[in-house]
Each structure stands twice: as C-alpha cells, then as structure tokens.
Amino acid sequence: MPERWETVIGLEVHVELSTKSKIFCACSTAFGGSPNTHCCPVCMGLPGTLPVLNQKVLEYAVRAGLALHCTIDRETRFDRKNYFYPDLPKAYQISQLYRPIARGGYVDIGGKRIRIHEMHMEEDAGKLIHSDYGHETYPDYNRAGVPLLEIVSEPDFRYGAEVVAYLEKIRSLFTYLGISDCKMQEGSMRADVNLSVRRVGESGYGTRTETKNINSLRAIEHAIESERSRQIHILSGGGAVVQETRHWNDDTKSSTAMRSKENAPDYRYFPEPDLPVIHISEDFLQTARDSLPEFAEARQARFVSEYGIPEKHAARLTVRRETAELFEAVVSHGADARDAANWLIVHVPHVLRTLSEGVEDIAPDAAELAELIRSTEGGAVSRADGLQILEALLSAEGPFRVADYIREHGMSVENDEGALEDVIRRVIEANPKAVGEYHSGKTKAIGFLIGQAMKELKGKSTPAAVHERMEAALK
Amino acid sequence: MGQYVTEIRCGGAVAVDDTIQVKGYETRAGSRILEGFRPLFSAEAVERLERAGYEIAGKSAVGEFGLDLLGEFAHGGANLDASGALRGAAAELVAAGSVKGALCVDLNGTPRRAAALSGVDFLKPTYGTVSRYGVIPCACSGEQIGVTAKAAGEVRELLRVIAGHDPKDGTSLPTETYSYNDGKAVAGMRVGLVRELSAAASDAVQARVTNCAGRLRGLGATVDEISLPLSDAARTAWNLLLCAETCNNVSRYDGVKFGYRSPDYRNIDELYVNSRTEGLNFLTKAVILYGSDVLSKGRYFTCYDKALKVRRLVWEQVKALFKDYDALLCPACAETAYRPYDIKDAFATVFAESLFTAVPNLTGLPAMVSGGVQFFADTLQEGTLLNLAEALEGGSAK
Numbered sequence: 001m002p003e004r005w006e007t008v009i010g011l012e013v014h015v016e017l018s019t020k021s022k023i024f025c026a027c028s029t030a031f032g033g034s035p036n037t038h039c040c041p042v043c044m045g046l047p048g049t050l051p052v053l054n055q056k057v058l059e060y061a062v063r064a065g066l067a068l069h070c071t072i073d074r075e076t077r078f079d080r081k082n083y084f085y086p087d088l089p090k091a092y093q094i095s096q097l098y099r100p101i102a103r104g105g106y107v108d109i110g111g112k113r114i115r116i117h118e119m120h121m122e123e124d125a126g127k128l129i130h131s132d133y134g135h136e137t138y139p140d141y142n143r144a145g146v147p148l149l150e151i152v153s154e155p156d157f158r159y160g161a162e163v164v165a166y167l168e169k170i171r172s173l174f175t176y177l178g179i180s181d182c183k184m185q186e187g188s189m190r191a192d193v194n195l196s197v198r199r200v201g202e203s204g205y206g207t208r209t210e211t212k213n214i215n216s217l218r219a220i221e222h223a224i225e226s227e228r229s230r231q232i233h234i235l236s237g238g239g240a241v242v243q244e245t246r247h248w249n250d251d252t253k254s255s256t257a258m259r260s261k262e263n264a265p266d267y268r269y270f271p272e273p274d275l276p277v278i279h280i281s282e283d284f285l286q287t288a289r290d291s292l293p294e295f296a297e298a299r300q301a302r303f304v305s306e307y308g309i310p311e312k313h314a315a316r317l318t319v320r321r322e323t324a325e326l327f328e329a330v331v332s333h334g335a336d337a338r339d340a341a342n343w344l345i346v347h348v349p350h351v352l353r354t355l356s357e358g359v360e361d362i363a364p365d366a367a368e369l370a371e372l373i374r375s376t377e378g379g380a381v382s383r384a385d386g387l388q389i390l391e392a393l394l395s396a397e398g399p400f401r402v403a404d405y406i407r408e409h410g411m412s413v414e415n416d417e418g419a420l421e422d423v424i425r426r427v428i429e430a431n432p433k434a435v436g437e438y439h440s441g442k443t444k445a446i447g448f449l450i451g452q453a454m455k456e457l458k459g460k461s462t463p464a465a466v467h468e469r470m471e472a473a474l475k
Numbered sequence: 476m477g478q479y480v481t482e483i484r485c486g487g488a489v490a491v492d493d494t495i496q497v498k499g500y501e502t503r504a505g506s507r508i509l510e511g512f513r514p515l516f517s518a519e520a521v522e523r524l525e526r527a528g529y530e531i532a533g534k535s536a537v538g539e540f541g542l543d544l545l546g547e548f549a550h551g552g553a554n555l556d557a558s559g560a561l562r563g564a565a566a567e568l569v570a571a572g573s574v575k576g577a578l579c580v581d582l583n584g585t586p587r588r589a590a591a592l593s594g595v596d597f598l599k600p601t602y603g604t605v606s607r608y609g610v611i612p613c614a615c616s617g618e619q620i621g622v623t624a625k626a627a628g629e630v631r632e633l634l635r636v637i638a639g640h641d642p643k644d645g646t647s648l649p650t651e652t653y654s655y656n657d658g659k660a661v662a663g664m665r666v667g668l669v670r671e672l673s674a675a676a677s678d679a680v681q682a683r684v685t686n687c688a689g690r691l692r693g694l695g696a697t698v699d700e701i702s703l704p705l706s707d708a709a710r711t712a713w714n715l716l717l718c719a720e721t722c723n724n725v726s727r728y729d730g731v732k733f734g735y736r737s738p739d740y741r742n743i744d745e746l747y748v749n750s751r752t753e754g755l756n757f758l759t760k761a762v763i764l765y766g767s768d769v770l771s772k773g774r775y776f777t778c779y780d781k782a783l784k785v786r787r788l789v790w791e792q793v794k795a796l797f798k799d800y801d802a803l804l805c806p807a808c809a810e811t812a813y814r815p816y817d818i819k820d821a822f823a824t825v826f827a828e829s830l831f832t833a834v835p836n837l838t839g840l841p842a843m844v845s846g847g848v849q850f851f852a853d854t855l856q857e858g859t860l861l862n863l864a865e866a867l868e869g870g871s872a873k
C-alpha cells in the first residue's frame with residue numbers, strides 16, 4: 001500500500017504599495033520608465049543621503065495590518081538588512097525584523113483560517129537586466145526604494161488551491177483598500193513558497209525548501225506540485241531533503257537549487273539608526289480603522305440580502321471594489337438590481353473585450369449606464385441597439401448622454417403623460433414595502449420604484465421625468 | 476590638493492572637514508576608496524553657512540572616515556607630524572588663524588581631542604540639532620557635526636547658523652532655531668568633576684582639570700568630585716556600535732559607481748576585492764571585521780543588543796547626575812601631545828583614548844572642549860557649555 005503524504009506550506013508574500021512616491025524619497029514609483037530615470041541620490045544610496053519615511057506608506061501598512069486582523073505594534077521601527085548585491089545600491093535594505101508593524105493576524109479562505117505570523121514594511125531593490133548578446137548586466141534602480149509589504153504566514157497551507165485562494169483574498173483586501181494593484185505579472189505581488197512534506201499522521205515538520213521566482217497563480221500551483229513530488233520522491237527512496245533555496249523556471253516547469261543552508265547569507269540585521277522609532281497614536285489607529293471599506297465578503301452577503309440578486313452574481317460583482325460601487329450607483333439611479341448585475345457581469349465585460357480594454361480602465365457615468373439598462377430592459381431600444389449604445393458609452397472620451405444618442409440615432413422615446421401618472425400610481429400601490437422604506441428615510445428605495453415604473457412604461461418616458469413625478473407622488 | 480586649506484587667509488571663511496560634502500569639491504573622507512568622488516549636493520550645514528553669507532575656505536583634512544585619533548592615517552598625508560604637531564586638521568587651521576572656524580564630524584571624539592591639543596574650542600551639540608544630511612556616514616546613531624573655533628563667541632555664532640530642523644534628516648529634532656543664550660550663569664553653577672576620567676589621564680592633563688576647577692570656583696561655581704562608574708562600559712558600547720554601523724555604511728564602496736577602482740581585475744569579484752583591498756586602510760578593515768562580527772548570527776543579542784542596553788543605562792546614569800549638576804568636567808584626552816605610531820596599533824589606541832569622549836557620542840548629549848579640558852551638559856544645554864567656555868576665556872558670561 002503506497003504511503004500517504006501531507007504537504008506543509010508557508011508563504012512569504014511581497015506586495016508593492018501604490019503610493020505615488022518611494023518609501024524614503026520623493027521619486028516616482030511608476031512602473032516602466034526608461035532605466036534609471038526614477039532615481040535620486042537617496043534611492044541610489046549615495047553617501048551623505050538620509051532616508052525620510054513617506055507617511056503614506058505607514059498609513060497603508062496600518063490599514064493592511066488591520067485588514068489582515070493583525071495587532072499593530074504601537075512602537076515600530078526599521079532595521080538594516082545587510083547583503084551585497086548589485087541591485088542594492090547601499091549594500092543594505094531598510095526592512096523590519098525586530099519590531100514589525102503588524103503581528104499575529106489571519107485570513108479566512110472558505111472554511112479555513114490561515115494565520116499570519118507578521119507583516120512588515122521594506123524597500124524594494126533595483127532590477128538587473130542581463131544583456132542578450134554579451135556578458136553585460138545593467139542595473140536599473142527605478143524600482144529601488146519602491147515601498148513593499150511582506151506578509152509572512154504560518155505553515156498552515158496543505159494544498160496549492162489554498163495558496164491560490166489566500167493570494168486571491170489578499171489581492172481582494174488590498175485592492176479594496178486601494179493600497180496596491182497586486183499584479184503578479186508586473187511583479188507588484190510576489191510569493192515565495194516554503195514547503196515540506198511529512199507522512200500523514202506525523203506531527204513534526206519535515207525539512208523545508210524555499211522556492212522563489214514564481215510569477216503567476218498558475219505557476220504557483222505548478223511549483224507546489226513539482227516541489228511536493230520532488231521531496232516525496234527523495235524521501236520514499238530513503239534520501240533526505242536538503243534545506244535550500246530553489247529557483248522556479250516556469251518554461252521548464254521545474255526548479256533548480258540556488259543555495260543551501262550552509263551558504264545562506266547572514267543578513268546581520270540591526271536597528272536602522274537613520275530613522276527614529278515610530279510611535280503610532282490611538283488617533284492614527286482609529287482613523288485607519290474608520291477608513292476600512294466594506295470588504296468583498298461582507299458586501300457580497302449584503303448584495304444578496306439587500307438587492308435580492310443570486311449569490312453567484314454578488315460574488316462576481318464584488319471581486320473588484322470599483323465594479324461593486326458601480327453596481328450600487330447604477331441601481332440607485334433606477335436600474336433594476338438583477339438587470340444591473342446582468343449587465344455588469346455579462347454585457348460590460350463582453351463589450352470591453354471587443355474594445356480590448358481592461359475593466360480597470362473604465363469608469364462610466366452610473367446615471368447614464370442606468371438609463372441605458374432601463375431603456376433596453378424596458379424594451380424602448382432593442383438589445384442590439386442597447387449593446388451598440390454601451391460600446392459608445394464605454395469608449396466615449398468626454399460626457400456621453402444616452403438619451404441624446406438614442407434620439408440622434410432615431411430611437412427617440414415617446415412621452416405619454418397620462419400613462420406616466422397611471423403607472424406611478426400603480427407602482428406605489430403594488431410596492432408598500434419600498435414606499436415604507438422610503439418614508440422611513442431609506443431614500444435609496446426610490447430607485448427600485450423608478451425601476452418598476454420604467455419597466456411598466458417600457459421606456460415610454462425619461463427617467464428624469466419618472467423621478468420627478470415619483471418624488472412628488474410619494475410626498 | 477588644491478581644494479584643501481593650505482595657506483593663511485584672513486577674514487571669515489570657514490573650513491569644512493573632508494567627511495562633510497561640499498558640492499564641487501572632491502570629498503574623500505580621508506580615504507582612497509572615495510578618490511575622485513564629487514558629491515552632487517552640499518551638506519545641509521554647509522548650505523546654511525553659504526546662505527548666511529559665509530565663504531567656504533576649503534576642506535580640512537581628516538583621517539580615513541575620521542576613525543583615527545587625530546587624522547594620523549589619512550590617504551594623501553598624515554595630519555600628525557613627527558614633532559607631534561597637527562597639519563591641515565581643522566583645529567590647527569583655526570589655531571593658526573587661517574579660518575574663522577570649521578565644521579567637523581565628531582564620531583569618536585577626534586575634533587574634541589584635536590581642539591584640546593591645539594588650544595581651541597570645539598562644541599559637539601546635542602544629537603539631532605545639526606542635520607547630518609551630507610555627512611559621509613559611519614556611526615549614524617551618534618556622529619554629529621560640531622563647530623571648531625578660537626573662542627566661545629564664534630562657536631555660538633556658527634552653531635546658530637547650522638543648527639535647526641532639517642526635514643531631509645529623519646533624526647533631526649523639530650526645533651527650527653537655537654539661540655544658545657539660555658544657559659546657566661557660571662556664578663552659582665554646580666559642576667561635577669568626573670573622578671574616573673580625570674584619574675585615567677596623565678598628570679599634566681589632571682593638573683589642567685584641577686586648575687580649571689579652581690578657576691571655576693573663583694568665578695562663583697561649586698565643583699564636586701563625582702563618579703560616573705559606567706564611563707568604561709560606555710566606551711566599549713560606543714566602539715561596538717561605531718564598528719557595526721561603520722562596517723555597514725562603508726560596504727557600499729565597491730569601486731563600481733564612484734570612487735576608487737583598482738586597475739587590476741579580471742572579473743567583477745576581483746574588481747570588488749581589489750578596489751577595497753587597495754582603497755581602505757588597516758584601521759578601517761579592522762573596524763569592518765569587528766563590526767561584522769558583532770552583528771553576526773548568534774552574536775547580535777550578546778554584543779550589539781547589549782551595547783544598546785548599556786546606551787540606555789549610561790543615559791540614565793548621566794541624566795541622574797544632571798539632576799544635581801549643570802555640567803560635568805573631565806579631560807578630553809589622556810595626553811597633552813601625541814606622536815605618530817604604527818597603524819597596526821590604531822584600533823587599540825583609538826579604543827583606549829575614546830574613554831574620555833564616548834559618553835556624549837553614545838548618549839547624544841552635548842560636549843565642549845575649551846582651554847584643553849572638556850565639559851558635558853544635559854540635552855540641549857549648549858548654552859551652559861558656551862557660558863563656561865566664555866567665562867574661562869575671560870569674556871563675560873551670559
């Protein structure tokens with residue numbers, strides 16, 4: 001009978017913060033840019049320069065720590081981590097070892113809790129560009145000094161899928177906080193995998209390896225599977241796993257040993273004398289707590305209960321904070337929630353694909369999008385026309401009026417005063433719950449009533465007119 | 476050598492130690508490893524002097540990174556000649572009247588020692604009052620720019636110009652300007668004479684300290700012998716921190732981006748190794764080895780972290796003394812003159828001499844040398860130190 005093995009994984013995740021300037025100088029953090037154009041004497045490590053902490057980095061780090069349910073150290077400080085490599089101009093990295101900003105948090109993925117050991121702030125190193133034809137290596141210090149958070153988990157993962165879910169959760173939390181874009185391909189989110197295996201039932205840990213250079217979620221699953229098999233193969237044959245750092249090659253789907261424990265660098269950490277101890281006040285902490293947004297999970301549950309949309313749709317709408325906010329704005333402008341969800345999940349991404357744009361590149365006017373959804377779902381314009389209008393709306397450079405577009409393209413909307421009054425009266429009678437909510441101060445409820453009226457009118461009025469009459473009728 | 480101050484100039488020009496950057500001047504910090512390094516900016520203290528209308532006379536000579544006793548191990552010529560006279564050092568330029576004053580970095584007492592030997596004044600102000608922006612860094616947690624001048628009045632004048640908050644220095648204190656007019660009057664001042672430090676100096680230096688105590692009593696101050704039992708531990712702690720921080724700070728000099736590059740290399744590793752081997756002197760190498768040892772795994776908590784604890788204890792001990800005393804009196808160095816010696820003995824020699832100077836570097840407290848003796852005062856009490864020096868120099872105490 002074959003032996004059964006369990007994989008034990010811990011993760012070190014680096015996330016680049018999206019502050020405008022670097023952590024210790026005023027240089028831009030913009031991705032790309034010609035080599036060595038976002039540099040100054042400070043991030044080039046020239047003698048005589050001194051670091052000054054960017055307060056935004058501290059603010060972002062505190063908010064991240066709170067989102068990860070960590071305890072924030074009210075007295076945190078930086079340390080110097082010594083290593084000599086051409087990508088590091090000072091020959092030391094300003095990081096945190098002894099007093100990290102945050103400790104002891106957790107992230108829940110599905111039904112499982114992954115514990116966070118600690119989270120700290122540090123500066124990124126530069127990049128080395130190796131010449132294709134010669135033996136030359138060119139250092140580019142644009143990235144040197146870009147602020148990073150490093151999140152160190154406890155060895156709580158057992159499967160690659162848990163690791164992926166954890167990274168997706170961190171990406172969701174941090175993009176909701178607006179502190180990082182967490183793009184693995186651009187290197188703004190990186191993960192090192194610490195992995196060991198043990199026979200099922202054993203309680204101790206096996207010898208672990210650390211795998212670096214993993215650049216996508218797919219690669220991380222491959223790397224975990226590959227390392228797990230490699231270690232099981234060694235142990236099954238009676239061998240011993242060597243504690244070492246390994247380098248993942250995504251082209252060959254295999255890793256190679258970089259350095260063993262014996263020649264692992266001694267980083268000789270010591271407190272950074274150029275930066276004073278940071279005292280985090282209760283006010284600062286409270287402001288950070290108050291600024292935490294409603295995160296994806298809570299918002300998803302609320303969407304289901306408040307708007308009555310299916311769980312699956314609520315999950316899709318809350319992947320990105322911007323989409324979730326757009327959804328609520330569109331509904332508050334009178335679009336039916338189910339219709340709005342459908343448009344944002346199906347039609348908008350479809351049109352964006354034909355425009356070859358990313359969902360992060362657009363911010364359509366919610367009122368206009370609501371009007372378009374109502375007009376189309378109410379039957380005033382055909383679905384094909386609706387999608388054509390959507391494409392025009394999403395690619396518009398300046399202000400865009402759906403009503404004008406409809407008129408200009410011969411899809412003008414009739415105005416039937418008698419029908420309007422009639423419909424409004426019927427909608428109010430048929431929806432006492434929403435009317436009650438409106439009168440008790442939940443003015444958002446008017447959006448639902450307008451939506452119902454527009455549906456009945458089949459587009460035979462303008463939302464502005466319906467809004468005006470509805471408000472008057474509710475008084 | 477054109478940039479170094481070599482001739483007598485009259486007027487109000489100020490010399491700047493070669494460990495402080497001046498834009499347009501080669502800044503070597505006395506080391507070959509920085510040969511040809513021309514900084515892109517001037518130190519904040521230098522900029523403030525220039526903005527206030529002072530002329531920069533040029534660079535005053537220092538030993539490699541200011542780590543030695545008096546500048547005796549500088550690349551390009553020692554400051555200490557066979558007769559025991561200082562050459563090209565700030566204190567000597569001031570004593571000769573070549574310059575009105577000089578900015579010097581005090582990281583292990585060198586400018587205090589030099590001032591005591593040359594008979595001029597040097598004031599190391601409270602850590603964080605003068606920006607360190609533009610100082611070639613070594614011992615960041617305790618090194619501080621101070622002022623060398625002939626008399627306390629000139630020290631006060633120059634220090635006022637360079638002190639004050641600098642947003643470019645994260646350790647800079649928030650106060651924008653300092654008047655240094657707020658010191659205690661000498662009449663009625665309570666001075667403590669540090670027994671351990673006085674006893675460790677030569678007879679000639681002890682006589683100087685005793686004489687000074689007598690003159691202070693004549694001016695209406697009380698002088699009591701007091702004990703600072705941790706002064707020896709303070710020396711060990713400061714030298715340990717200094718070595719660790721210096722080791723870390725000089726590791727950026729690799730012969731690649733600026734400074735000296737060995738002509739003799741076949742690959743990048745040889746470029747690094749040969750540039751450093753040829754570019755750094757024996758004392759700096761000893762500091763690097765010692766500093767990297769005390770930070771190594773397993774040694775951090777038994778060495779470096781202990782030194783930080785000693786720093787706190789010394790601070791508490793000195794602070795307790797300042798409850799009863801306005802200033803402490805002690806020697807600045809063991810002897811009244813020094814002779815050149817072999818660089819292989821430098822590490823031990825500097826360690827021995829820093830007994831007299833380590834407490835202010837370790838704790839950040841202000842210290843002043845005047846009339847060949849040294850005074851310590853409480854945080855931000857530079858005014859008291861200046862009043863003492865002024866009174867002893869025969870001026871009117873403020």
Ligand SMILES: [Zn+2]
Binds near residue numbers: 026044
């Ligand atoms: Zn910069």
